[in-house]
Amino acid sequence: MSNKEEKFQILAKTLFGLEDVLAKEIEELGGTDIKKLNRAVEYTGDTELLYKSNLYLRTALRILLPIASFKVINQQTLYNGIKEIDWTKYLSVDGSFLIKSFANSIAFNNSTFVALKAKDAIVDQFREKFDKRPSVDKNDPDLQIDVYISENKAIVSLDSSGKPLNQRRYRKSGGEAPLNEVLAAGLILMSAWDKKSNFIDPMCGSGTLLIEAALIATNRPPNLLRTDFSFVNWPSFNKNLWEKIREEAKSNIIEINKKDFKIIGSDINLRSLEITQTNISQAGLSKIISLRHTSFEKFIAPPKSGHIVFNPPYGERLKVKEIESFYAMIGSTLKHKWTDYNAWILTCNLPLLKHIGLKPTTKFKLFNAKLECKFINFTIFEGKKEDLIKN
Numbered sequence: 167m168s169n170k171e172e173k174f175q176i177l178a179k180t181l182f183g184l185e186d187v188l189a190k191e192i193e194e195l196g197g198t199d200i201k202k203l204n205r206a207v208e209y210t211g212d213t214e215l216l217y218k219s220n221l222y223l224r225t226a227l228r229i230l231l232p233i234a235s236f237k238v239i240n241q242q243t244l245y246n247g248i249k250e251i252d253w254t255k256y257l258s259v260d261g262s263f264l265i266k267s268f269a270n271s272i273a274f275n276n277s278t279f280v281a282l283k284a285k286d287a288i289v290d291q292f293r294e295k296f297d298k299r300p301s302v303d304k305n306d307p308d309l310q311i312d313v314y315i316s317e318n319k320a321i322v323s324l325d326s327s328g329k330p331l332n333q334r335r336y337r338k339s340g341g342e343a344p345l346n347e348v349l350a351a352g353l354i355l356m357s358a359w360d361k362k363s364n365f366i367d368p369m370c371g372s373g374t375l376l377i378e379a380a381l382i383a384t385n386r387p388p389n390l391l392r393t394d395f396s397f398v399n400w401p402s403f404n405k406n407l408w409e410k411i412r413e414e415a416k417s418n419i420i421e422i423n424k425k426d427f428k429i430i431g432s433d434i435n436l437r438s439l440e441i442t443q444t445n446i447s448q449a450g451l452s453k454i455i456s457l458r459h460t461s462f463e464k465f466i467a468p469p470k471s472g473h474i475v476f477n478p479p480y481g482e483r484l485k486v487k488e489i490e491s492f493y494a495m496i497g498s499t500l501k502h503k504w505t506d507y508n509a510w511i512l513t514c515n516l517p518l519l520k521h522i523g524l525k526p527t528t529k530f531k532l533f534n535a536k537l538e539c540k541f542i543n544f545t546i547f548e549g550k551k552e553d554l555i556k557n
């Protein structure tokens with residue numbers, strides 16, 4: 167890992183439905199031998215690409231570095247396989263670590279037990295060599311380890327990210343049910359926004375879609391505000407290379423202003439707008455994003471074409487008739503007030519989609535936390551009544 171030119175396998179984890187978007191990001195960043203998996207993308211790169219993956223990838227949750235794989239049939243083979251890894255290459259005896267595990271096999275159906283056995287193996291190795299052991303730290307470990315077991319195969323990886331990469335450090339408050347930053351970035355990239363036309367979120371909540379859009383438009387790496395990546399604690403950490411990557415990233419930021427195009431958010435809830443403004447300021451994007459306090463019905467679309475992307479309420483706190491009328495209003499407003507705009511809506515209440523009353527152009531299946539969602543595209547143009555779906 168210490169040699170910048172050395173190539174090795176890297177695994178980027180993501181959310182269901184974002185694998186294609188992440189694979190494209192990785193290719194653009196310089197990854198090779200790219201293979202799409204379930205909620206993950208595997209690729210080949212070097213230390214520089216590992217660092218850049220943490221800094222630049224908008225749709226990755228974690229960047230893992232696999233260091234060993236072996237066959238497991240019971241707890242003893244798991245213990246032996248973990249213990250055979252030379253952990254002194256990655257962790258000092260005075261350091262701290264945390265193990266996260268996932269098990270899907272007949273022999274192992276308890277991920278907590280897998281993590282416990284792996285911990286025992288690492289601790290025993292250090293005790294035998296040094297008569298002392300590193301500690302377990304659940305909050306801020308020096309080394310985070312990922313143990314994945316599927317059927318009879320175990321894969322052990324170093325988690326180079328530490329805390330999930332959706333924690334961009336710009337969100338001071340999320341309000342109610344904030345959208346995951348990785349999902350928000352994925353939605354924008356899937357919508358194929360050109361970064362030159364207007365971008366509107368008329369139900370912006372805490373502003374995640376707006377901020378991610380502005381980060382994309384200005385070529386700002388999503389995790390430029392972060393300094394707590396796990397790889398900075400590795401013995402092999404190349405500080406000079408990391409500082410060079412960060413400085414290069416800063417120099418490539420594009421300066422834009424509201425005259426080029428508009429990124430506008432609005433919400434009927436004034437408290438939500440206050441939270442949004444705080445988050446926008448923390449992200450350093452106050453000069454780029456504008457906010458309005460108004461309802462969707464009264465929102466006046468900016469001239470010229472653009473993208474309107476939003477995540478309307480799912481109806482948890484509204485009566486059935488109210489939420490059905492609300493979604494019917496969305497469709498009517500889009501049809502009559504947003505001509506020439508490309509509209510994208512994320513909803514996890516799938517039966518409500520028919521009440522929008524517009525014919526979708528594209529549909530994607532995604533998950534927001536554990537909720538199955540649809541990301542729907544409507545191209546808005548002046549048309550006839552037969553363009554509407556008959557309910």
